[in-house]
Amino acid sequence: MTTLVDDGAGPVAGGPHTTAQLRGVAIGLANLAALAGITWLVWYVLLHPNGVLAFYTPMYGFSLVATLLAVIVFMSRIAEGWPFSAWPLAWPIRGAVMTAVALGAVYGLVHGLFWGGLGRVAVTYFSPYAIIAEGGVGAEFFNAREIASTAIVYFDAAFLVVALVWSAGVGRWPWHRVPVGVRVWSKTATVVLLSGLLFLVAFHPHVAHLFYPAQSMAGVTPWWRELSMTSSAFFNLGVLLCVVMAVVLSELTWEGEPWGRFDRQGGAAAKGVTTLLGSALIGLWFLYLLWQLMNALWYEPFVGGQRLDGPHFRYLHAGEVAGFVILSAYILKVCFGNGPGRGSLAMRALVRTALILAGAVAMWFFYYSPLATLALGKVPGIASPDDTSLVVTLLFLCVVLIQAEFFGRGPRAAATVDRPGR
Amino acid sequence: MLRRDFVKTLSGAGAAAVGASLAGPAEAQWIKRRPKVEIGEVARVRVDVLTETSWFDNTRLKQNIVAYGGAGTNQYSIPWDWDNAGGYSALITVTTLEGETRKILLDTGWNTEWMDYIYRRNGVDRMLAEGEIDFLVISHWHLDHAWGLASALKHNPDIKIIAPGTLYPEDRTLLGGGRLTARSHDGDDVVICQNDHPHTGPLVLTEEAGENDSGIYRPMPGMAIRLFDVPILLRVRGENVLYFNVKDHGIVTVTGCCHPGLLNLFAYARRNFEDARPYGCYGGLHLTVFESWDPRFDDIIRGIEYFGIEKIACNHCTGWLFAEKAAAAGLPIVRGTDAFRDYPKVSTVAGSSNVFLTNGDAVTFG
Ligand SMILES: [Fe+2]
Ligand SMILES: [Fe+2]
Numbered sequence: 155m156t157t158l159v160d161d162g163a164g165p166v167a168g169g170p171h172t173t174a175q176l177r178g179v180a181i182g183l184a185n186l187a188a189l190a191g192i193t194w195l196v197w198y199v200l201l202h203p204n205g206v207l208a209f210y211t212p213m214y215g216f217s218l219v220a221t222l223l224a225v226i227v228f229m230s231r232i233a234e235g236w237p238f239s240a241w242p243l244a245w246p247i248r249g250a251v252m253t254a255v256a257l258g259a260v261y262g263l264v265h266g267l268f269w270g271g272l273g274r275v276a277v278t279y280f281s282p283y284a285i286i287a288e289g290g291v292g293a294e295f296f297n298a299r300e301i302a303s304t305a306i307v308y309f310d311a312a313f314l315v316v317a318l319v320w321s322a323g324v325g326r327w328p329w330h331r332v333p334v335g336v337r338v339w340s341k342t343a344t345v346v347l348l349s350g351l352l353f354l355v356a357f358h359p360h361v362a363h364l365f366y367p368a369q370s371m372a373g374v375t376p377w378w379r380e381l382s383m384t385s386s387a388f389f390n391l392g393v394l395l396c397v398v399m400a401v402v403l404s405e406l407t408w409e410g411e412p413w414g415r416f417d418r419q420g421g422a423a424a425k426g427v428t429t430l431l432g433s434a435l436i437g438l439w440f441l442y443l444l445w446q447l448m449n450a451l452w453y454e455p456f457v458g459g460q461r462l463d464g465p466h467f468r469y470l471h472a473g474e475v476a477g478f479v480i481l482s483a484y485i486l487k488v489c490f491g492n493g494p495g496r497g498s499l500a501m502r503a504l505v506r507t508a509l510i511l512a513g514a515v516a517m518w519f520f521y522y523s524p525l526a527t528l529a530l531g532k533v534p535g536i537a538s539p540d541d542t543s544l545v546v547t548l549l550f551l552c553v554v555l556i557q558a559e560f561f562g563r564g565p566r567a568a569a570t571v572d573r574p575g576r
Numbered sequence: 577m578l579r580r581d582f583v584k585t586l587s588g589a590g591a592a593a594v595g596a597s598l599a600g601p602a603e604a605q606w607i608k609r610r611p612k613v614e615i616g617e618v619a620r621v622r623v624d625v626l627t628e629t630s631w632f633d634n635t636r637l638k639q640n641i642v643a644y645g646g647a648g649t650n651q652y653s654i655p656w657d658w659d660n661a662g663g664y665s666a667l668i669t670v671t672t673l674e675g676e677t678r679k680i681l682l683d684t685g686w687n688t689e690w691m692d693y694i695y696r697r698n699g700v701d702r703m704l705a706e707g708e709i710d711f712l713v714i715s716h717w718h719l720d721h722a723w724g725l726a727s728a729l730k731h732n733p734d735i736k737i738i739a740p741g742t743l744y745p746e747d748r749t750l751l752g753g754g755r756l757t758a759r760s761h762d763g764d765d766v767v768i769c770q771n772d773h774p775h776t777g778p779l780v781l782t783e784e785a786g787e788n789d790s791g792i793y794r795p796m797p798g799m800a801i802r803l804f805d806v807p808i809l810l811r812v813r814g815e816n817v818l819y820f821n822v823k824d825h826g827i828v829t830v831t832g833c834c835h836p837g838l839l840n841l842f843a844y845a846r847r848n849f850e851d852a853r854p855y856g857c858y859g860g861l862h863l864t865v866f867e868s869w870d871p872r873f874d875d876i877i878r879g880i881e882y883f884g885i886e887k888i889a890c891n892h893c894t895g896w897l898f899a900e901k902a903a904a905a906g907l908p909i910v911r912g913t914d915a916f917r918d919y920p921k922v923s924t925v926a927g928s929s930n931v932f933l934t935n936g937d938a939v940t941f942g
Contacts, residue, residue: 203645203646203647203648203649204645204646204648204649208645208646210646211646291867291869291897292864292866292867292868292869292897294635296638296642296866297866297867297868300868301868360871363869363870363871363874364868364869364870364871365869366867366869366897366901368869368874376871383875384871384872384875385871385872385874385875386870386871386872386875387871453843453847456839456843456879456882457875457878457879457882458838458839458875458876458877458878458879458880458882458883459837459839459840459843459879460836460837460838460839460840460872460876461806461836461837461840462840463837463839463840463843464837464872464875465875466871466872466875531645531648532648533647533648533807533809534807534813535806535807538806538807539809540647540809
């Protein structure tokens with residue numbers, strides 16, 4: 155089922171004719187248009203402020219979308235499509251079943267595990283009902299749901315970071331020789347444990363300070379406050395999204411390089427470490443570049459600045475831009491067979507990266523254009539409070555991933571045999 | 577890596593000096609730079625809170641918004657609960673360096689019955705009728721700041737108005753005399769605002785470029801008005817901010833809601849006015865409007881300390897929560913009195929700590 159990763163050069167590689175390539179691009183564009191249409195439809199029904207359910211509050215809708223993405227990544231990358239891959243189902247049916255399971259899991263996780271479970275018996279802020287039951291300032295449903303949703307979004311973020319770094323870094327190691335069921339359970343336990351720890355360090359202090367009075371005995375005063383000029387965990391979110399972007403680019407766009415060479419020389423663990431450290435370096439460098447660019451555009455931010463002047467916004471925005479790059483990379487991969495399939499790896503990587511960045515820039519301009527206000531019902535302008543492009547970006551990414559991972563890009567990919575473990 | 581000595585950041589030539597610790601002249605030429613402006617000085621500014629209770633029940637207001645599409649909805653499409661509506665309006669009395677007094681009306685509230693009462697109670701009706709008020713500033717076109725226009729115009733339709741040029745056709749209708757309705761879920765067309773007294777006086781529609789591309793308007797020495805063209809909830813755009821440069825003290829901002837962000841205003845003053853030293857502020861600060869906290873509000877408390885603002889008179893959409901927490905953190909919050917309890921209606925969020933400068937209170941800067 156690992157259709158996105160590992161299948162080497164895209165299908166365009168096989169088409170020496172320009173006409174074939176053009177046909178590929180045309181099919182890709184049609185595919186992209188269909189995915190965009192589905193995304194818009196889901197947005198309108200679920201999130202659009204003047205749509206049907208209007209969950210873009212924004213945090214409640216954000217929590218649903220982020221959880222869906224986490225579930226998709228779990229099912230495809232951690233669980234490796236198991237157990238569905240073992241069932242003798244035709245690809246459209248398997249895709250539909252997996253999609254249904256994923257949607258059910260989102261409901262089960264948000265309303266069951268967090269709202270009904272953990273929030274009730276462990277950590278108050280995971281459940282709006284528990285927050286309201288405790289009472290206090292501003293404890294009414296809308297606020298309480300936003301707080302619980304914020305916590306869930308952060309948990310999803312921690313999970314996504316760990317899951318993606320883990321699967322890109324060490325893959326199936328150290329369980330590559332055991333049966334798939336054992337491996338899935340082992341990976342799950344490890345990734346969930348590590349995401350819990352990451353959540354505690356990177357995000358819990360923020361959520362603990364969403365209350366009045368601050369829950370400072372439960373969560374420290376944000377430790378990154380002096381470092382980053384903000385108490386908001388948008389700092390961590392921005393940094394982590396930039397790192398994830400670097401992981402995705404290496405895995406998807408640069409065909410596993412440059413970290414793949416460490417696998418060949420020092421084994422999976424060496425590759426894991428270099429993937430983490432290397433991606434962290436690239437991610438921080440990207441954040442630094444964006445920071446400079448934003449300073450050039452909008453002056454330096456300062457402590458207590460709001461909107462464009464707020465350091466918290468600058469970090470969030472770096473994360474939003476990283477989100478555009480990630481989505482763009484997946485679109486190139488899924489809809490356009492990852493672009494050029496010939497030439498040296500360096501050349502392919504360079505051209506793909508350029509295409510992806512161009513796509514991300516286009517998304518940026520679209521999101522802040524009046525067109526997006528019209529289509530998505532978002533507040534116009536950049537840095538408007540309570541607006542983040544991450545919600546629609548991640549929703550689009552979910553739709554792309556559902557096609558690629560669940561429906562296996564149609565009959566062709568569904569027929570491909572699972573590659574043996576690394 | 578991104579660490580920076582903040583005080584250093586703010587000192588010297590202001591924001592222009594910063595990029596340094598981040599390696600390089602990041603302050604690019606992309607930002608439109610204007611020469612600093614000398615705005616002059618005033619001796620004193622007094623602000624009388626006519627009304628800052630724009631609505632009385634937060635929950636009902638929020639229900640109205642959520643039921644009709646959320647924060648991005650056009651305010652003219654929501655059939656608001658009329659009896660929950662109040663208004664925001666302040667009377668500003670400026671003492672010039674020559675010792676003359678000039679009066680400015682800021683905003684006209686929302687519910688015209690409430691506003692009629694407020695203007696009568698404070699003698700603003702007479703001041704308007706007798707031409708004692710120099711001009712009216714509309715801070716922004718939010719319902720609670722502009723929909724009560726009729727209550728002011730009925731006493732003086734000729735008054736000069738300075739309002740954001742970022743207005744919509746509905747705002748123009750209201751200004752020119754008219755009536756607007758919104759469709760409720762029950763299918764009724766509810767009258768949401770009405771003005772039977774068309775404005776006939778001079779109208780200045782502000783733009784971000786300001787007068788002669790200076791970024792600001794200067795209706796009198798020592799005073800500047802700047803339009804911050806930011807998107808605001810309920811489809812409104814742009815807020816006029818009043819700056820006063822009080823002799824021997826510094827810059828005072830007077831705002832309706834302060835949607836652009838309080839410290840953003842002082843940062844603008846530092847970058848663009850000669851010798852701009854933060855001194856004080858009056859108005860709504862649009863922070864914990866709905867009593868929900870966020871770590872970025874802790875940042876604002878720290879930032880206010882760094883900026884060294886000496887006098888903070890806040891109310892309205894600041895949120896009691898923010899005011900209380902800021903006071904507890906030791907910020908110089910100007911305390912109000914219990915005068916508001918003597919009004920026929922009191923906001924449900926009113927606490928007992930008097931951290932708001934509220935209906936019937938006043939503050940003097942200088
Ligand atoms: Fe307001
Ligand atoms: Fe406002």
